[in-house]
Amino acid sequence: MAKVPKPQELAKVNYQPPAKGWMDVKPEFRPGTFVNAAQPKWLEMVNYPYPRAWAVTDEDWKLPENWKEIILQGMEDRLNRFRSLKLFFDICVRCGACADKCHFFLGTGDPKNMPVMRAELLRSVYKRYFKPAGKILGELAGARDLTEDVIKEWFSYLHQCTECRRCSVFCPYGIDMADMTILGRELLSSIGINIEWAMASVASCYTKGSHIGATPQAFKDMIDFLAEENERITGIATPVTYNRKGAEILFITPSGDYFADPGSYTMMGYLLLFKYLDLDYTMSTYAAEGGNFGYFISHEMGKRLNMKMYEEAKRLGVKWILGGECGHMWRVCNQYMGTFYGESPKFLEVPKSPITGTVFEHARAHKMVHISEFTADLIHHNKLKFDVSRNAHIKLTFHDSCNPARAMGIYEEPRYIIRNVLPEGHFFEMPPNTIREKTFCCGAGTALNSDEFMETRMKGGFPRANAVRYVHEKYGVNHLGCICALDRATLPPLMQYWVPEVDVTGITELVGNALVFPDEIERTTDLRDRPLVGFEEAEGEEEAE
């Protein structure tokens, strides 16, 4: 793996566009700045077209013979199917309001990472083949021929977009680069150009159940292990049932939550919370994945993975679905799931909290509730007893994850929970232009969180990290909270690189720390086995003994 330069080097971003016009600048593939090509076996597993062995650094990408036809036909189909694409192609005035909004542009200084330019990479081909002016005037109309170099360029820059939608917030016409990136990636996928990290996750999720490729038994093992950890630390057993028919609630969370630290601590938090409530819930080995990397390849693949959720809810006969902390999962759930399914699932009921009796009217058609909504409702009805001093070692700032922020609008629930589980004065917001709808991406969403891409990830995450740095210096913030499993996978390396003093945590982990069970053992550590405030010495003594 390529070595990532030091932060001091990377932070010196060169904001000077190249001397040559952008149509003459060819994409460069330097280790650390591109994602690997997908192996053919993954494509075969999901019947995706043109599986073949190729590498990004190859001169010849072994495109199918009629690749150009496929792309142009694919573009035409998508223009007919998506008004957004047609409109976004036609109405951009290149005012540049989006330019310094993109974290990849701010981190790399590469002009093709300005959303307006990224769109122009696609738009120039649209103009050349679909617009009279482009056909006649060519370059003067901003049009250019579709060549293999253009395909390589698309590959490079559509994989330096995390579909975070920050540009769309600032665009006077709401042009959404995320939508265009999805469609652009679909086009690439149609000629067999996919990235390894996305395709491997998708194929594993499709065939086994989750992105990490855990078999049903391994899935159970992992979660059972976390339940045992809970018992060790709190004295409370938090057993989980799997595929249990007739449970009231099906709980679905991204695999990141049960696969690795620090997501696993959030998972422990969920289990503690559910145990505390004696919730009648089950988890599924089939709908074992909340996340949806399929959505990063194509709308269709997104749907093929998403179908599992409702299908499994139907088979198990649950009343409604509870969803874990995850970003793009909730974009798909909020903006696509019902439409994918074509109707409101009749076999489910309007979600109702068995504890507070709250009917989640806002989810009456979708029939799925976000864990933060569920928890906030519990706290509001005074159903949870907290000892906030157990979070006294934590000084938190909250990272609004792109998708829940800009494709849903869940801003207050997590903040409400945070205020209730942390001691007074332990929560600090980052600067206003870097949170809420203006939040900065972790720099590695949409399946760009692979190791080979580390240098660009660190650049893309720089604006986020820099804001964390600010609150760390100013208030001594030592934890970065989020409600996104992908964030919990991507932010730790980002923090390690830019602000190593800051750890990443899910919000339900903090809930788990603070929840007071009547029959618990005395807690001296948090869920991460770190001593609580007031128990630091006891820990030390034990070790000394």
Add this chain to the structure above:
Amino acid sequence: MTDFFKMHFFVPLAAVLGLMAMAYFGAQAHLEWVFGVAAPYLSILLFFEGFLYKIVQWARSPVPFRIPTTCGQNYSLPWIERKLPDKLDNPNKFSEVVGRMALEVLAFRSLFRNTRTELRKHPDFPEGQKLVHWSYKWLWLGAIAFHYAFLLVILRHLRFFSEPVWGFVQRLETVDGFVQFYVPTVYLTGVALVAALLYLLYRRLANPYLRYLSLAADYFPLFLILGIALTGITLRYFFRTDITAVKQLAMGLVTLHPVVPAGISPLFYVHLFLVSVLFAYFPFSKLMHLPGVFLSPTRNLANNNRQRVHINPWNYPVKFHTYMDQENEYREAMIEAGIPVEIPLAAPAEEEK
């Protein structure tokens, strides 16, 4: 200066100057009918036809997914307060969508949100650099000044197309000329229009990134409208033409009894021709952001997916891995792990008896 920039800057500049020369010398060569009647009619025809065609073209593609960009707290738990900005930036109902669109179209709400980000040296941070973000309203100001000034200038021109002149047009003129400076009175909108255009042009040239990405299609409308504004101002303040004759021409056009009175200066035909070109060019250009913004699916839809299912007209069934596919593959292991299954392992034959 790159060749790319040179081409995209100078070709439209030459084009606009060429169009001006065409009209100027054309009028002198007694082609007044071409520039005073034929061109305006043709351009209006092209404008309406192209405008409608384009909208129909857009409308023919469906909106498969409801994808509003949400910039405020969504509608969720009843006790979570949604203030007015939340409702306008993350609408849940049709009325809130109307509010959001009105703000977007009339007040350029999203541009108003604009920020500027800059990397600055900051020795206190270990990495030595700090990104600074601040609210940046200049683009908003330039855009809003340009659009409203242009609108008012167009409305003022209704004086030429109404007889007697409509009352609101006269009142508009009074307000617009309230500074009572110069003879004839200077209209503020004219000044604002030129100032805003110059700013919009300036920023494209001054900002290296904007210069890098700007195309001929960005400079051409700027030059064109600048040409219209400057010829108009010249006609009003410096080289006045026979205004009664101009009115006669204009009334002839709107009443479909075109006449070309004598005594109109060639400069007027330059002005009118540039306007004609603008109308004809409009539907085929980025200027279609005018109707386009109304159709933008990230702005004109309510974020109510969880309450009402949005129907995708081309939704089609997809192949997916079923639960039984999983169980069939892992049945034994699942049973061993104590996970319930649909079909137990085939029982030994004796048991059945």
